[in-house]
Amino acid sequence: MTARAQLILANRAFLDHEAPRWADSPSSASSGGLLAAVRPVIAPWDGRSGTTWIGVGMGRYDREWVDERGFEILDTPRGPLRHRRLFFGSAIWQGHYGEVANSFTWPLFHLVRVDLPRATPYYPAPVLPTESGWHSFVVVNRAFAEAACEEGGAPSCWVHDYQLALVPGMLRARGFGGPIGFFLHIPFPSLAVAAPYLEGGSRERLRAIVEGMLGADLVGLQTTDDVARFVEAAGELCDARPTAGGLSVGGRLVRVGAYPVGIDPEEVLAAAKRAKPVTRVGMARELGLPVVVGLERGDFTKGIPERLRAIAEAYRRGVRFAYVGIASPTREGVEAYGALEVAIEREAARAREAAYWVGCPFTQVRASIGWDDVVSLQRDADVVFTSSLADGMNLVPLQAAVAQSLRPAGERAVVLAGVDAGVAKVYGGDGSRGLRAVDPLDQESLVAALVEGLAGQPARISDAFIAEVHAHDARSWGERFLADLEESC
Numbered sequence: 001m002t003a004r005a006q007l008i009l010a011n012r013a014f015l016d017h018e019a020p021r022w023a024d025s026p027s028s029a030s031s032g033g034l035l036a037a038v039r040p041v042i043a044p045w046d047g048r049s050g051t052t053w054i055g056v057g058m059g060r061y062d063r064e065w066v067d068e069r070g071f072e073i074l075d076t077p078r079g080p081l082r083h084r085r086l087f088f089g090s091a092i093w094q095g096h097y098g099e100v101a102n103s104f105t106w107p108l109f110h111l112v113r114v115d116l117p118r119a120t121p122y123y124p125a126p127v128l129p130t131e132s133g134w135h136s137f138v139v140v141n142r143a144f145a146e147a148a149c150e151e152g153g154a155p156s157c158w159v160h161d162y163q164l165a166l167v168p169g170m171l172r173a174r175g176f177g178g179p180i181g182f183f184l185h186i187p188f189p190s191l192a193v194a195a196p197y198l199e200g201g202s203r204e205r206l207r208a209i210v211e212g213m214l215g216a217d218l219v220g221l222q223t224t225d226d227v228a229r230f231v232e233a234a235g236e237l238c239d240a241r242p243t244a245g246g247l248s249v250g251g252r253l254v255r256v257g258a259y260p261v262g263i264d265p266e267e268v269l270a271a272a273k274r275a276k277p278v279t280r281v282g283m284a285r286e287l288g289l290p291v292v293v294g295l296e297r298g299d300f301t302k303g304i305p306e307r308l309r310a311i312a313e314a315y316r317r318g319v320r321f322a323y324v325g326i327a328s329p330t331r332e333g334v335e336a337y338g339a340l341e342v343a344i345e346r347e348a349a350r351a352r353e354a355a356y357w358v359g360c361p362f363t364q365v366r367a368s369i370g371w372d373d374v375v376s377l378q379r380d381a382d383v384v385f386t387s388s389l390a391d392g393m394n395l396v397p398l399q400a401a402v403a404q405s406l407r408p409a410g411e412r413a414v415v416l417a418g419v420d421a422g423v424a425k426v427y428g429g430d431g432s433r434g435l436r437a438v439d440p441l442d443q444e445s446l447v448a449a450l451v452e453g454l455a456g457q458p459a460r461i462s463d464a465f466i467a468e469v470h471a472h473d474a475r476s477w478g479e480r481f482l483a484d485l486e487e488s489c
């Protein structure tokens with residue numbers, strides 16, 4: 001039987017209600033890799049069984065849509081979804097989301113190879129949360145654990161990502177009846193690289209996070225490198241011992257494995273078939289220029305300033321192309337993101353000027369664009385330029401491969417991806433199949449990769465790469481994790 005998710009716990013709700021009920025306008029879907037990956041393993045709710053999703057109520061009008069316990073049945077393209085929202089006051093939310101999740105854990109966990117706060121002028125040093133911030137994190141995690149325990153029938157529970165890392169341990173402490181799975185969508189850090197930021201109380205906070213994760217029966221990470229770093233940290237911080245299939249923790253087996261996430265190729269293909277070309281691409285074509293595209297959440301892990309600097313340098317050397325860069329606003333109000341905006345503005349201004357002197361259109365905007373426009377840009381680009389400093393997976397290269405499959409092989413794009421992104425580790429970044437790993441901190445090699453990419457070098461997206469993206473899609477990822485989870489108890 002195909003495994004289906006019973007209970008999903010994620011910080012993000014499946015969607016946020018940003019319009020009042022009476023307005024009858026569509027609610028905005030949440031963004032980010034987690035949602036894209038998890039959607040395909042949702043089983044429609046038939047009134048008694050199916051998937052239940054528990055997330056935080058972040059939408060402006062969420063309360064209008066739910067009953068007094070936060071429940072509603074959402075109408076989704078995959079059928080009805082039983083959905084519960086948990087609501088928190090602004091102080092708790094600021095501590096949990098602003099302090100612990102996104103000013104401490106998120107920047108810390110991306111320290112896999114390079115001390116990024118030292119290597120760039122804008123990447124924030126992970127900040128030790130205040131006592132009250134940490135308390136808020138505990139409160140939110142506890143609310144999720146309690147909500148899961150209120151579900152009857154001992155379902156299997158799949159907890160997602162760093163914001164809820166304490167939940168598996170809390171579920172175990174409460175005697176949760178079913179199997180407990182945890183998946184980390186972001187990288188797991190190297191203790192050696194993160195060492196400068198683990199002084200004071202930070203090491204203890206990281207230890208508590210790892211201990212929370214170890215409450216699961218199965219811990220999934222993106223890559224085998226993440227698994228190795230997690231196993232090492234669990235040993236050093238929590239006395240967990242490597243054993244066949246995972247870790248031994250206080251005499252209990254915690255299975256640990258690499259489960260690289262995938263995308264839903266059908267969703268991308270459907271959009272690629274119907275989406276119109278965006279105006280800026282049309283203009284570039286009229287000028288006879290190739291198009292380079294950069295799309296992502298405007299996050300400090302994405303290497304956007306480094307990419308813009310490489311683009312400016314290519315223009316200065318007389319290379320001609322149009323650039324369309326779109327960074328969607330994310331985590332607004334989280335202080336750690338402030339310096340990034342300044343860095344992007346500065347580099348974008350330089351690149352714009354360099355583009356002007358060679359008569360090329362250059363765009364770098366901060367905007368949320370619709371799904372069809374995202375896929376349209378991925379389909380029509382000649383170079384898909386991602387440059388993450390570190391990334392759990394980075395789904396953009398995978399989406400681009402599928403979107404470009406509609407084009408003849410000889411006209412497809414070259415995709416660039418940061419060498420420390422999961423996608424480069426999992427799919428191989430030697431460039432022979434159209435995916436080339438680049439080091440965003442090595443300016444000269446970034447420029448060279450861009451220039452070669454514009455010439456279709458080392459190779460354009462190949463049928464083999466596209467087939468692999470299809471084979472490792474989100475559905476098979478979820479099913480594999482859930483099947484292993486069922487077996488783990």
Ligand code: G6P
Nearest residue numbers: 012031032033034161185186331
């Ligand atoms: C990444 C994280 C997700 C997160 C998403 C969007 O993909 O792994 O857990 O949901 O970014 O971030 P946000 O803070 O808006 O939920």
